[in-house]
Amino acid sequence: MPSSLPDGEPMPEDGALPAHALDGLGRRPFGFYVHVPFCATRCGYCDFNTYTAGELGSGAGHDSWADGVRRELELAAKVLPEAPRVDTVFVGGGTPSLVGAEALGAVLAGIDEVFGLADGAEVTTEANPESTSPEFFAGLRAAGFTRVSLGMQSAASNVLAVLDRTHTPGRAAAAAAEAASAGFDHVNLDLIYGTPGETDADLRASLEAVVAAGVDHVSAYSLIVEDGTALARRVRSGELPAPDEDVLAARYEMIDDALSAAGFDWYEVSNWAARSGGEASWCRHNIGYWTGGDWWGLGPGAHSHVGGVRWWNVKHPARYNAVLAEGRSPGAGREILDESARRVERVLLEIRLVGGLSTELLDEAGLLAAARAADDGLLVAASLAAGRCVLTRRGRLLADGLVHRLLG
Secondary structure (H helix, E strand, O other), X not given: OOOOOOOOEOOOOOOOOOHHHHOOOOOOOEEEEEEEOEOOOOOOOOOOOOEOHHHHOOOOOHHHHHHHHHHHHHHHHHHOOOOOOEEEEEEEEOOHHHXXXXXXXXXXXXXXXXXXXXXXXXXXXXXXXXXXXXXXXHHHHHHOOOEEEEEEEOOOHHHHHHOOOOOOOOHHHHHHHHHHHOOOOEEEEEEEEXXXXXXXXXXXXXXXXHHHHOOXXXXXXXXXXXXXXXXXXXXHOOOOOOOOHHHHHHHHHHHHHHHHHOOEEEEEOOEEEEHXXXXXXXXXXXXXXXXXXXXXXXXOOOEEEEOOEEEEEOOOHHHHHHHHHOOOOOEEEEEEOOHHHHHHHHHHHHOOEXXXXXXXXXXXXXXXXXXXXXXXXXXXXXXXXXXXEOEOHHHHXXXXXXXXXXXX
């Protein structure tokens, strides 16, 4: 029987969902996340479900991964017979670019064949700059991909070294230019700020490189030292200092100032899009996550959510492939969210968006907390008066703590 995580219940072997989860399917955004678990090397800060070649073992290569994804896609069609056409596809990892444009295109073709892509569907893949080329981007574009997200992290060589990134400082911007030349109108660059040893000058150089690259989307995340990673061991031993909260806040303000001056607007706490593109430059797939949409996660360790039911796949590629080859769901466990849990998640996620959170989701104590937050400069007072909790910039820095206040 599939095993479950401590906070979940076993997943049915056929992957069937409760009837209430299927109610309303099609009235919510629907997409696919595809997890590629392969990496050439392991970055010291990363705790994602990824494997280098030496960690995979037999039965877990690129071809068997593709076979498993196809089998899981066919399972999804049985579980969701009334599913709508697919609004968004997001291929993440890991390093999707390692499997090549042809393999990624075949996965997308399979999704289109089995479920059908909606007109104007957004199709994104992540990519590491060092494993891309003009030919790779041309192949993606020909296959139907519409958006690329590149892991830049920094333009400072000393920061890249601490993060164990293998690309050179200028490679991410060059890859963005190659993607644009291949016909991609939507290109994102990821930044990580607050790395031990990073200076204000390092971050400024990274921001200048991002702006000069001409992309229409930027994601910026503070470094989190995750337990079990090589970075955590270096911090614990005293080799590297832990990120400083005050420094992280100051760096976030630097990022927001620089991107705002360059024509970007924030639309989620960690995401900015080109003002000239409006909502067309937003990541629609992530909007689905943040607003309670439905998505099926294909691949080892991928997470899914449909109608208040969340489940997660077994992690190791060999186990994932073996379970599917036996005709069973690769789900390791699932969680059925009650109305209270779904409300908590809505508050947690929607407060991070530029449009904010409806005050209808708050109880009396939450409304009082929101009023105090507006007095403290964390929420926009005028928006609160209109029934929306919208973060100020100071509120963005303290969003997690504010959620606890709003939920009591």
